[in-house]
Amino acid sequence: MYAVIMAGGRGTRFWPRSREKKPKHLLxxxxxxxxxxxxxxxxxxxxxxxxxxxxxxxxHARELVRQLPEVPVQNILIEPVRRNTAPCIGLAAIxxxxxxxxxxxxxxxxxxxxxxxxxxxxxxxxxxKAAEKGNALVTVGLxxxxxxxxxxxMEGGASAGRIADxxxxxxxxxxxxxxxxxxxAFVKSGNFFWNSGMFIWKASTILNEIxxxxxxxxxxxxxxKASLGKSSEAKTLSATYKGLASISIDYGVMEKAKxxxxxxASFGWSDVGSWDTLWEISARxxxxxxxxxxxxxxxxxxxxxxxxxxxxxxxxxGMKDVIVVETKDALLVCKKGQSQDVKKIVDLLxxxxxxxxx
Amino acid sequence: MYAVIMAGGRGTRFWPRSREKKPKHLLxxxxxxxxxxxxxxxxxxxxxxxxxxxxxxxxHARELVRQLPEVPVQNILIEPVRRNTAPCIGLAAIxxxxxxxxxxxxxxxxxxxxxxxxxxxxxxxxxxKAAEKGNALVTVGLxxxxxxxxxxxMEGGASAGRIADxxxxxxxxxxxxxxxxxxxAFVKSGNFFWNSGMFIWKASTILNEIxxxxxxxxxxxxxxKASLGKSSEAKTLSATYKGLASISIDYGVMEKAKxxxxxxASFGWSDVGSWDTLWEISARxxxxxxxxxxxxxxxxxxxxxxxxxxxxxxxxxGMKDVIVVETKDALLVCKKGQSQDVKKIVDLLxxxxxxxxx
Numbered sequence: 150m151y152a153v154i155m156a157g158g159r160g161t162r163f164w165p166r167s168r169e170k171k172p173k174h175l176l177x178x179x180x181x182x183x184x185x186x187x188x189x190x191x192x193x194x195x196x197x198x199x200x201x202x203x204x205x206x207x208x209h210a211r212e213l214v215r216q217l218p219e220v221p222v223q224n225i226l227i228e229p230v231r232r233n234t235a236p237c238i239g240l241a242a243i244x245x246x247x248x249x250x251x252x253x254x255x256x257x258x259x260x261x262x263x264x265x266x267x268x269x270x271x272x273x274x275x276x277x278k279a280a281e282k283g284n285a286l287v288t289v290g291l292x293x294x295x296x297x298x299x300x301x302x303m304e305g306g307a308s309a310g311r312i313a314d315x316x317x318x319x320x321x322x323x324x325x326x327x328x329x330x331x332x333x334a335f336v337k338s339g340n341f342f343w344n345s346g347m348f349i350w351k352a353s354t355i356l357n358e359i360x361x362x363x364x365x366x367x368x369x370x371x372x373x374k375a376s377l378g379k380s381s382e383a384k385t386l387s388a389t390y391k392g393l394a395s396i397s398i399d400y401g402v403m404e405k406a407k408x409x410x411x412x413x414a415s416f417g418w419s420d421v422g423s424w425d426t427l428w429e430i431s432a433r434x435x436x437x438x439x440x441x442x443x444x445x446x447x448x449x450x451x452x453x454x455x456x457x458x459x460x461x462x463x464x465x466x467g468m469k470d471v472i473v474v475e476t477k478d479a480l481l482v483c484k485k486g487q488s489q490d491v492k493k494i495v496d497l498l499x500x501x502x503x504x505x506x507x
Numbered sequence: 508m509y510a511v512i513m514a515g516g517r518g519t520r521f522w523p524r525s526r527e528k529k530p531k532h533l534l535x536x537x538x539x540x541x542x543x544x545x546x547x548x549x550x551x552x553x554x555x556x557x558x559x560x561x562x563x564x565x566x567h568a569r570e571l572v573r574q575l576p577e578v579p580v581q582n583i584l585i586e587p588v589r590r591n592t593a594p595c596i597g598l599a600a601i602x603x604x605x606x607x608x609x610x611x612x613x614x615x616x617x618x619x620x621x622x623x624x625x626x627x628x629x630x631x632x633x634x635x636k637a638a639e640k641g642n643a644l645v646t647v648g649l650x651x652x653x654x655x656x657x658x659x660x661m662e663g664g665a666s667a668g669r670i671a672d673x674x675x676x677x678x679x680x681x682x683x684x685x686x687x688x689x690x691x692a693f694v695k696s697g698n699f700f701w702n703s704g705m706f707i708w709k710a711s712t713i714l715n716e717i718x719x720x721x722x723x724x725x726x727x728x729x730x731x732k733a734s735l736g737k738s739s740e741a742k743t744l745s746a747t748y749k750g751l752a753s754i755s756i757d758y759g760v761m762e763k764a765k766x767x768x769x770x771x772a773s774f775g776w777s778d779v780g781s782w783d784t785l786w787e788i789s790a791r792x793x794x795x796x797x798x799x800x801x802x803x804x805x806x807x808x809x810x811x812x813x814x815x816x817x818x819x820x821x822x823x824x825g826m827k828d829v830i831v832v833e834t835k836d837a838l839l840v841c842k843k844g845q846s847q848d849v850k851k852i853v854d855l856l857x858x859x860x861x862x863x864x865x
Binding site: 491 | 820821822823826831838839842848855856861
């Protein structure tokens with residue numbers, strides 16, 4: 150069994166900690182392990198390190214090798230350019246085929262938090278069994294804990310019985326990020342689930358589906374596959390990949406395919422998508438204040454603050470709902486609930502040519 | 508004519524910038540000159556540097572010498588211990604007597620801001636004339652711009668005519684820091700003035716008054732005076748000064764003396780007493796945001812913020828009424844209006860033995 154970890158994200162939303170050279174998954178935001186280390190740690194009881202493939206960009210490869218000494222260097226697959234998830238997954242699939250003709254591959258985002266990894270592994274193992282037995286496309290549907298408008302949803306369809314103690318459902322429909330009203334109706338119905346972005350299938354299964362729905366991508370992948378292990382590999386990959394269309398696996402394959410299944414699950418998932426999310430999943434004192442990353446903080450008449458400042462004492466006086474992040478060269482002070490606007494700051498810095506702060 | 512600058516303050520209210528080794532008057536808080544440099548610059552057109560005496564504590568002497576190269580080293584008078592303003596002024600007075608038998612001395616706090624220094628000098632020069640002519644105790648009464656409850660007030664008495672184009676009044680009474688209601692009545696009456704803490708008198712005049720109202724202090728001062736210039740000077744000063752009672756010149760002399768005068772004045776005075784005050788006197792953009800000390804700041808959806816962070820970009824998102832101060836080893840994020848609680852942080856650090864942060 151293989152795991153494919155997609156590590157192509159930019160993670161501007163964790164500025165000033167996340168930078169072009171260090172996107173979110175390379176940072177130790179939720180513990181003293183980085184998020185990708187946690188992702189590898191979490192799947193390791195199911196998949197041997199030799200079978201963990203990481204797909205990433207050239208400028209993050211070296212840091213990944215440093216952070217993941219147990220993963221063989223040749224398992225770090227470099228995308229010459231970003232082309233969204235369909236090409237990324239296709240690239241991983243041809244590497245799996247090349248190595249072992251065919252096997253189940255567990256496709257995982259690199260940047261999620263999971264509170265209950267044991268339960269997570271039970272769900273993944275069951276999904277792998279379903280993918281192997283039925284040549285099916287299997288996903289994980291997360292039971293929504295709020296009417297979140299930032300995620301895609303999946304509607305549950307007919308039951309496909311149970312597998313390894315987990316329920317298996319057909320996916321009736323994919324729904325893009327809904328507005329608030331729709332999201333509330335989804336949650337109320339009890340039959341809608343967050344699209345986790347985790348996919349479990351055999352390499353041959355997904356390549357067949359890509360061949361059917363994305364023939365240009367398939368043809369490009371076959372060109373790349375033919376060059377694997379040859380002296381022309383790097384050149385072929387670079388030339389071919391650049392010509393691929395940028396398209397997500399959800400839009401390109403999942404929404405069109407017939408035999409799509411999900412396991413509805415709850416294992417304390419969070420997307421760690423912003424400083425706000427981090428406050429939600431952090432340990433907090435009785436006033437709701439979180440000092441993360443070993444920060445030394447004094448909270449005076451202060452509530453619901455998130456502090457990251459490992460090198461420097463921070464004193465907060467009279468603050469409510471604030472995020473304070475201190476790094477070597479930049480400082481962020483942000484009202485909680487507005488951390489999505491961190492991206493605006495990054496855009497401003499980019500426009501101003503402040504490349505050293507990106 | 509002499510100027511005596513009282514530079515004994517601790518200035519904990521500007522933590523984390525102000526430290527035990529660098530109280531407020533040694534910091535460049537309001538401009539690129541330090542507050543004591545501004546004080547010296549401001550009085551210099553009236554008083555030659557050789558006649559400017561600075562009274563301070565031992566641990567700040569070296570920094571004063573560094574910051575004020577125009578002031579002769581021997582003009583830095585060291586108080587062995589803090590004993591409030593009456594002994595401090597008495598010590599300066601005996602030094603003036605020793606140097607030139609007698610002269611007018613302009614006693615100034617070291618840590619005020621003045622928006623209109625030309626007008627300030629007119630007032631001081633007129634006060635000096637009054638002090639010389641009448642052997643009087645002269646003060647400056649600041650026309651109140653708000654019913655401030657943090658200052659002492661002086662009630663104006665009978666007019667004593669005009670001197671050098673400035674009105675001169677008798678002081679009818681001193682009033683300690685009033686409550687809000689009383690302060691409002693004071694301001695409404697038009698006849699109450701803030702006690703500026705500036706005093707103008709001849710050295711002989713104030714020593715006579717000290718002899719009358721504070722005979723123990725006077726006797727101590729005479730002991731010290733007898734030792735000036737002798738090998739026993741330091742030892743005598745140290746032994747005698749420690750034995751002096753801690754008392755303010757207002758309480759010890761001014762409130763009891765008969766011939767006390769004031770010049771009512773307006774020259775854009777501010778006490779620069781806290782981060783809140785600094786915001787009030789700083790240049791601000793149209794959203795009320797002030798980036799001081801050459802700070803590079805991005806204000807996104809932010810109003811009425813004060814930022815000090817000369818070494819590091821600060822981005823604020825969605826903040827209102829906030830003070831952000833970044834130094835080498837500490838960071839303050841404080842709600843505007845609560846900066847008096849900075850002292851609580853200093854107390855906590857002291858209690859916790861965090862001496863490197865004091």
